[in-house]
Amino acid sequence: MIERVLITGVGVVSPFGIGRDRYWDNLVEGRSAARMITSFDASMMPTRFWANAPLSEEDLMQQLPNQRAGKLMPRAVRMAMIAAEEAMTQSGVDPLRLDPFRFGISVGAGGIGLVDQGLSPIDFQMAIQMTGKTDIPVSEGEYWQYLLNHMHPLNPIRTIPNAISAHLAIQYQAMGSCLTYTTACTSSAQSIGEALLALRHGRQDIMIAGGADSSTNPSNLLSFSLLGALSTRNDEIQHASRPFDRDRDGFLLSEGAAFLILETETHCRQRGGEPLAELSGYGTASDAYRVTDEPEDGRGAIRAMQNALRDAGLTPDQIDHINAHGTSTRMNDPIESFAIHHVFGERANRIPVTSNKSMIGHLVAGAGSIELVAAVMTIREACIPPTINLQHRDEACDLDIVAGQARTGQVRTVLSNSFGFGGQNACLIVRQVNHE
Amino acid sequence: MWKKEEIEEEVRHIVAKSLLLKPELVLLSSRFFLDLEAESIDILDIRFAIESTFGFKFQNDEIRELLQVLANEHQVTEKDIPELFTVGRMADFVVYKLIPSS
Secondary structure, three states: OOOOEEEEEEEEEEOOEEOHHHHHHHHHHOOOOOEEOOOOOOOOOOOOEEEOOOOOHHHHHHHOOOHHHHHHOOHHHHHHHHHHHHHHHHHOOOHHHOOHHHEEEEEEEOOHHHHHOOOOHHHHHHHHHHHOOOOOOOOHHHHHHHHHHHOOOOHHHHOOOOHHHHHHHHHHOOOOOEEEEOOHHHHHHHHHHHHHHHHHOOOOOEEEEEEEEEOOOHHHHHHHHHOOOEOOOOOOHHHOOOOOEOOOOOEOEEEEEEEEEEEEHHHHHHHOOOOOEEEEEEEEEEOOOOOOOOOOOOHHHHHHHHHHHHHHOOOHHHOOEEEOOOOOOOOHHHHHHHHHHHHHHHHHHHOEEEOOHHHHOEOHHHHHHHHHHHHHHHHHHOEEOOEOOOOOEOOOOOOEEOEOOOEEOOOOEEEEEEEEOOOEEEEEEEEOOOOO | OOOHHHHHHHHHHHHHHHOOOOHHHOOOOOEOOOOOOOOHHHHHHHHHHHHHHHOOOOOHHHHHHHHHHHHHHHOOOHHHHHHHOEHHHHHHHHHHHHOOOO
16 A cells, blocks of 8 residues: 655754754744854864854753754754654654654754764874974874774764754664665655655655764864865855856855654555645656756756656646755856756746745755755745845756745645755655545 | 772763763762663773873772672672662772872
8 A cells, every 4th residue: 555645743953053944934034044163263264154054052952852863863863853852852753652663763864973973084194294293103003093092982972973862762762774875965755755755655654864963173174174165155145045046156155954754645644644735746866967056957857857746646737835945056056947947948037936045055864854944844834935146047057946035825745855965866846635 | 199089970971972871860879870871882882082181091900809808898709789779889990090099
């Protein structure tokens, strides 16, 4: 039996703070979450701003459902636990009344390990050279000996890639599938899509799906700067993320978490749950081209959207709105526009398109899930949040961008795109529940 | 120089901090796994904090030796040790390292 899959709860930690309502209100108001970096001296960096969540480690710790487990959680995991708890509460599910073996977890996670692992050998050598202390051991053997003596023993376990899914499973006693997808910027879109497949084909009754990432740290800022991926508009940071604009120069690095409760229709009805929307389609495809370049023919993006439409049993005419990947990089926006034109044909420039990244920036592994929450709320609230900072639309982005101000009106179906390094492409479709 | 009572007090506080418990709830007689609901990685965390605080490293063969003493005392096998392992016994290890004559 093929099951319909319903979304019954959503939870968010965004660069605006904790909670889906705070996230949504700021999106609709068209506010930028960009902030100057104050947590370290970034004066030498080409980019000196980002969109971090305005929450200290202590703030996050206080909000955890189980604080004792918090010492094992780096920042991304803490944000994930808080977002998932909000989603669980909204769904009304009592985890202790579920069949634990049919209750699963599916998480998109990013570079948790890279951030928290502490010193890499190169960092360590550089630090020693800078201090000029030649009496500190610097041979490779001594270096490893130093780490053996000084590294905190919990570091390795804090930073395992499946930390989020493991902690969620323990917190909610979910003993079914416990999955982690690490596919760069498509991670959380894929985690939700793969959860859809598991539920639809009867492998699970209910899953917590979504993702989290925290790249607002010196190491990731440096890495993305070296790749030339970030906006360097340091003098007007609120206008730095400008998807589809002629003068865009890169993305706004951010952090956060978003989780959704996904249930089969049967399970939801049996327990008397209230669906927010239907998760109706998922498509994925690889460019198989280059690691960071997208092919100009948009082949992977096109195929992902086409697969999602087929999966949902919808035609292109039935899509009311597109929540774009829309990164504000030179490369992504025109190729995504081209791909949308290819899939939607003549209707392409009559479908309202928006990019949440114009306001919240790029959550990397968490981007797909937080944007899918926006898509769900767009359907619920009959309102499409704006794409801010679109002053001169790039001619290569010939789309109906919801520029400047939110647009109200019924939205029954939303297609949400996520593309990532490595040539990953994933597309999800959400639909109003009573759409017949 | 540390005194035995000071070491015991410090170890109780280290354990309380690691397990997010009020220090008054951590007794020398508290068993890590049964009373304080610790897990194995908590012991690693506590061991690291103790070594940093008191400025020494436990050697693995020392730990094995001390656990063997504990097993003999209680006439149990080594696999039953974790259940017997108390905060006071942890403090004893530190006392043994810092005040060898004890």
